[in-house]
Amino acid sequence: MDTIATAFFDHSEARRINTNAVISRALREQHPTSALVTVSIPNCNLLDYATGTGKASFWPLEQGKSDLLLTEYTPPPHRTEDGSIQDTALFAKYGYRWDGCDFLLYLLEGRDGSASYPQLRFAYLLTPQREKAEALVYAAGRWTSELHDEVWVFDSGYWQKSAQLFASIRSASWDDVILDAKMKQDLIDDHMSFFHSKEQYRKFKVPWKRGVIYYGPPGNGKTISIKAMMHALYSLKDPIPSLYVRSLSSAAGPEYAIKQIFERARQTAPCYLIFEDLDSLVSDRVRSYFLNEVDGLKANDGIFMVGSTNHLDQLDPGIAKRPSRFDRKYLFSDPNKEERIAYCHFWQRKLRDNKDVAFPDILCDAIAGITDKFSFAFIQEAFVAALLAIARHRREDRVPCNDESYVSVGDSGSQREAFVEDLADDWVDVSAVVDLDKYILWREIKKQIKSLRKEFDPDASPP
Ligand SMILES: Nc1ncnc2c1ncn2[C@@H]1O[C@H](COP(=O)(O)OP(=O)(O)OP(=O)(O)O)[C@@H](O)[C@H]1O
Ligand SMILES: [Mg+2]
Known part of the structure; x- marks a missing residue:
């Protein structure tokens, strides 16, 4: 070895820890006729490439004898879902096949120094054909850099998928x-x-x-x-x-x-x-x-x-x-009355199949009428809280399973509603014309809106 190389390796192996240098030397000694290609796993993930594309396969060698795996529990994105167990190879040895060629593959962690950041993980490919290994790195590296039903998110200092x-x-x-x-x-x-x-x-x-x-x-x-x-x-x-x-x-x-x-x-x-x-x-x-x-x-x-x-x-x-x-x-300002009506219609469509809650058009106008200065998120909260309260009342059997007054409105009721809806189009206060309190949704949402208004506008007088 020339003196520059000796100086570098003396430095790397002794005063400075460099796992990569140690492993590369050991691999070259053990496989003198093979070409060695080293890649960083976050940049070129050979195992994920094989599982994700099906274009390569791998199998563990000498499993249990020398592997060092870190088995970690990954919590689910939501508490109600299942988490999973994942193995990270701190040291593992695999056979790897791609495009008709067999490789020997070592994976290991090279956490050099006390707190190396980001974590260093390397893959070492050994094969008699160097060009083949480079072609594999190109294919797997390209695949690793692309998104597969993922979004790039920058968090904690690096891009993650x-x-x-x-x-x-x-x-x-x-x-x-x-x-x-x-x-x-x-x-x-x-x-x-x-x-x-x-x-x-x-x-x-x-x-x-x-x-x-x-x-x-x-x-x-x-x-x-x-x-x-x-x-x-x-x-x-x-x-x-x-x-x-x-x-x-x-x-x-x-x-x-x-x-x-x-x-x-x-x-x-x-x-x-x-x-x-x-x-x-x-x-x-x-x-x-x-x-x-x-x-x-x-x-x-x-x-x-x-x-x-x-x-x-x-x-x-x-x-x-x-x-x-x-x-x-x-x-993106707080919604005006027209937008609030449109948002209530959005909720009306959501609740279309809910047989327990009557939600005629006039309620859209009425709710929009008492949510001045509310953001969409606050109106959403009023709906959610009102619907939860209604569900609770139903469970406790405090109201009949149907909104009786609504069901019994009948023909003359429909005519009256049509009339009231016409009025609503003209921005007339519908609550003055029809007894909205017969609707459980109106009764509940009114309460929620009143208490939510206190949260962001304590001085406001009730509508
Ligand atoms: N314009 C809107 N149309 C329909 N729903 C809305 C609208 N604005 C807000 N919402 C409802 O409110 C929730 C919160 O909205 P969003 O997260 O987009 O607010 P934001 O403007 O980003 O607020 P922030 O400034 O606090 O980040 C949404 O999930 C949605 O349910
Ligand atoms: Mg936001």
């Missing part, structure tokens, strides 16, 4: 988001036209990047709109992936986190890059670093950024007031 978030956005739909019709259409067009307009941006000689801010008081649809957008973008013929930033905290500091975030976004573009709670993510400490990455000495082509915030006023003007970083702002 989240199948759970992907599942949750699958059920998100623009149909369930109640917004002013024009704003909703503008919002959807804004996103969609960006991803279809690469050529236009090129013609105008402006960088193909865009940013929008969703702002407004809590509980008015910023997050569900982001999720509905993620779903719509995934459903395109050429799906647009989403990158979701949860926090900038990282052992290596938030500046390093921001660098990682934009590196991945550039690599994944065209993509949808999401910063929830922008004001708390981008602190004074990292603001200029963040802006440098957004302005992009490196090209940010194809990146559509969305940031959400409750406090537009607390955002740095460099973020909030400078187009070409975040170009447009969309206000």
Whole structure:
């Protein structure tokens, strides 16, 4: 060995611990005629590639004799579901077959130093054919870097794939988001036209990047709109992936986190890059670093950024007031009466099959009439709490199983309701014309609305 190599290995094996160096040397001694290819597992996961694609197979060798496995319980995403047991190889030896070629595969953890971060895990492939091993690393590495029914989530300092978030956005739909019709259409067009307009941006000689801010008081649809957008973008013929930033905290500091975030976004573009709670993510400490990455000495082509915030006023003007970083702002305000009625109709559709709770149209108008200044989330809470109370009364048999008064309204009742609904269209106070108290939903929701109003508006007089 030449003296430089000797110096390096003396250093690596003695004064500095380097598991990789020790293992590589041992493998070369034991398999002198094989080529050795070493990869980092998070970058190229050979076992997941085999299980995920079925294009390769593997089997344990000498199991039980020298394996060192860490068996961990992974809790379920929700308490009511089942958790699972997972083995992580701290040391394991496998036979591996891919594309007609057999490999010897060692997996091990190289936690060098006291608290190595992120954790180091290596795979060592041995085969007489080096090109074959490199081709396998290329295929498995590529597969590892792609998403498979997952979303990239940045949390605790690194990007992770989240199948759970992907599942949750699958059920998100623009149909369930109640917004002013024009704003909703503008919002959807804004996103969609960006991803279809690469050529236009090129013609105008402006960088193909865009940013929008969703702002407004809590509980008015910023997050569900982001999720509905993620779903719509995934459903395109050429799906647009989403990158979701949860926090900038990282052992290596938030500046390093921001660098990682934009590196991945550039690599994944065209993509949808999401910063929830922008004001708390981008602190004074990292603001200029963040802006440098957004302005992009490196090209940010194809990146559509969305940031959400409750406090537009607390955002740095460099973020909030400078187009070409975040170009447009969309206000998600508390719903007006028309939107509240639409939201009540949304609940009416949800409860369509519930035979126990009568929910005629006039209740939509009436509930909308007493929820002035309520956010959608507060109206939702009023519905949920009222329905739970009704279910409890039913269980305790305190009310008959049908809303009797509603059932007995009969023909003349229907005419009267039609009349009242006409009035409601004209914004007349329907409760003055019809005895809404015969509806259990109205009686319960009124109580909930009254107590919820006290929570956010203690000085308000009852409606
Ligand atoms: N515009 C809306 N249309 C339909 N439902 C809504 C709407 N806004 C809020 N909701 C209901 O309220 C819940 C909370 O909404 P969401 O998480 O989108 O609020 P947000 O604006 O992101 O609030 P925050 O600022 O606190 O993050 C949603 O899960 C949904 O059930
Ligand atoms: Mg939110």
